[in-house]
Amino acid sequence: MYGDGGWGGQQAHAGQQSYGGQPQQYPQQPQQQQYDDWAQQQSGYDQQQYPYYDEQGQQQHPQHQQHFGQQYAGHDPQHDQQYAAQGRQQYHQGGWDATGSHGHVPYAADPGDPYGQQPAAYGGEQPDFYGTEDAYPPPQPPGRRRPAAVPEPEAEPEPGADGEEHAFFAGGGADDDAEDEADSRAGRGERRGKKPVKSKKRRTGCACMVVVLVFGGGLGGVGYFGYKFYQNRFGTAPDYAGEGTSESVTVEIPKGAGGWEIGRRLKAAGVVKSADAFVHAQGQNPKGDQIQAGAYLMKKEMSAASAVLLMLDPRSQSNVLVKPGERNAEVYKAIDKQLGVASGTTRKAAKGQIKALGMPSWAQNSTGVQDPLEGFLFPGTYPAAKGMKPDAVLKQMIGQAKERYAAFGLTRKAQALGLDNAFQLVTVASLVQAEGKTHDDFRKMAEVVYNRLKPTNTETNQLLQFDSTYNYLKGTSNIHISEREINTNRNPYNTYTHKGLPPGPIGNPGEDALKAALNPTHDGWIYFVATDGTTNTEFAKTYEEFKQLKDKFNASSGN
Incomplete structure (x- = not known):
């Protein structure tokens, strides 16, 4: 109602209660x-x-429509x-309005109505048209009520499906939902005459598997990265225990390498288990920052702490040390010994692969030069372990010299100092390194060289008269050379009989000697004498002063 x-089809009678401002x-x-x-x-x-309606609810009597049309005539x-x-x-709001009236109490069902005991669609919210012309189907005279609806048979499961299936795996997209809603709206009475509903399609198990794989993979990835983050921030770095196995390996540490780079190289060689463990152990050792560049003979599978201690032990280092002023002949011998190869192997490699070793383009290789590599094995520490080739060690030394010489700009500064090229400048630096005894002597010694090379030099007539050049020629380090021996040798390296510079450097100058050659004093020094024969060098400007220094030397040496 x-x-x-x-x-x-009805209007409120006078005296009836009105709700919401409208008669009801x-x-x-x-x-x-x-x-x-x-x-x-x-x-x-x-x-x-009252005509009869068929199974599809179609009107079978034409007078029914006319009857209802007349009944509703005149209504707005x-x-x-x-x-x-x-x-x-x-x-639908569960009552009438906000006046406080109670909700509608359902009327008792008609015992003769087969549909009276059934709930209406949408939970009883459907309007009640029973007994009115709007009812569907229309009221039937007694004895002509339609039989109760026969329940539709449930859809059989698809072949292979056993038992009920969870709603997650059941079919039913938008179309299925729409059909369910339509069934609910119609109620049971309206389902008569419809075709049986087809069974819903079931989702295949692949959908579930995809979801499980996606979520499982995501959770696994999050867990892995979470574990790695925890290990990096709070966990202990992987590490071996003990002092290693009996198997040894050589690890080369380049110049300027920090703790992480050292640890990475040790891990790659199988020495430590992780770079993190080495960095931690290095930080725990008070002397950990004193590890130098070079080659180290290490053991495999060492604890990080043991690796740090071994690298701080000089006996573990497998390096070749080039000292400032050292000649190439001595460097070759040291490389042979460190690599465990036959004597002379490195010297032979130096002469046969000069171009392949990376020498500067301005280096000279004339027939008068005793060793083209002299002066280009820059002083320092270089890895040299068994298994390495001599040319690999030489390349490191030459590469360092080439880099340092380029940084000083030798080619540009040579002409400003009255020299022909950078090669001569390296030769001057080697003389300063060989004749100077202390750091304070280097700048004065460089001035002596430049003053004696001047064409205006009337004191020595452009003769350097250095014992060091003659000793280089002979492969000795003798400070007591007779005048007769020196004056009878005409080799270009004998600066007592040959004017100007020798054909090439006589050793490998260090950085201090190189800087002194670039920045000599300007005090007029032209003579010098090592008065004690070892470390004390004194300088003079005139020949008379020089003779006094020579007498002092003879007195100290017993001549």
Whole structure:
């Protein structure tokens, strides 16, 4: 009575209660009584007044439409629609309005109505059209009620499906949901005459597997990176235990390498288990930052702490040390010994691969030069372990010399000092290194060289007269050379008989001697004498001063 049909065909009587500002009909008697009155009023009607409807709900009697059309004649459709909408809104809200009136109490069902005990679609919210012309199907005379609806057979499961299936795996997309909603709206009574609903398609297990793989893979990735983050921040770095195995390996540490780079190289060689463990152990050792570049003979699978201790032990180092002023002949011998090769192997490699070793383009290789590599094995410590080739060690030394000489700009500064090229500048630096005894002597010694090379030199007539050049020629370090021996040798390296510079460097100058050659003093020094024969060098500007220094030397040496 409270749906569209209930309000559409009736008006409120005077004195009836109004809700929401609009007249509404409130039921005055139970529904059961209305059903009985209706039955009595309609008992005399025959099939001509109430036509029969088939299984699809189609009208079979033309007078039925005319009957309803006459009954509704004279009504205002807009007015009926307004009252019907208000009735639905108030009823669906579980009561009437905010006045405090109680909700609607359901009427008792008609015992003879097969549908009276069944709930309406949408939980009882459907309007009640029973007994009105809007009812579907229309009321039937006694004895002509339609039989109860036969329940539809449930869809059989697909072949291979055993038992019920969880809703997650069941089919039913948008179409299935729409169909379920339509069934719910229609109610059981409206399902008669419809075709049986086909069984829903079931989702294959692949969908579940994809979801499991996606979520499982994501959780696994998060867990892995979380574990790595924890290990990096709070966990202990992987490390071996003990002092290593009996297997040895050589590890080369380049110049300027920090703890992480050292640890990475040790791990790659199988010495430590992780670079992190080495960095931690190095930080725990008070002398850990004193590890120098070079080659180290290590044991495999050592604890990080043991590796740090071994690298701080000089006996573990497998290096070749080039000292400032040292000649190439001595360097070759040291390389042979460190590599464990036959004597002379490195010297032979030096002469046969001069171009392949990376010498500067301005280096000279004339027939007068005793060793083209002289002066280009820059002083320092270089890795040299068994298994390495001599040319690999030489390349490191030459590469360092080439880099340092380029940094000083020798080619540009040579001309400013009155020299022909950078090669001569390296030769001057080697003389300064060989004749100077201390750091303070180097700049004065460089001035002596430049003053004696000047064409205006009348003291020595452009003769350097250095014992060091003659000793280089002979491969000795003798400070007591007779005048007769020196004056009878005409080799270009003998600066007592040959004017100007020797053909090439006589040793490998260090950085201090090189800087002194680039920045000599300007005090007029032209003579010098090592008065004690070892470390004390004194300088003079005139020949008379020089003779006094020579007498002092003879007195100290017992000549």
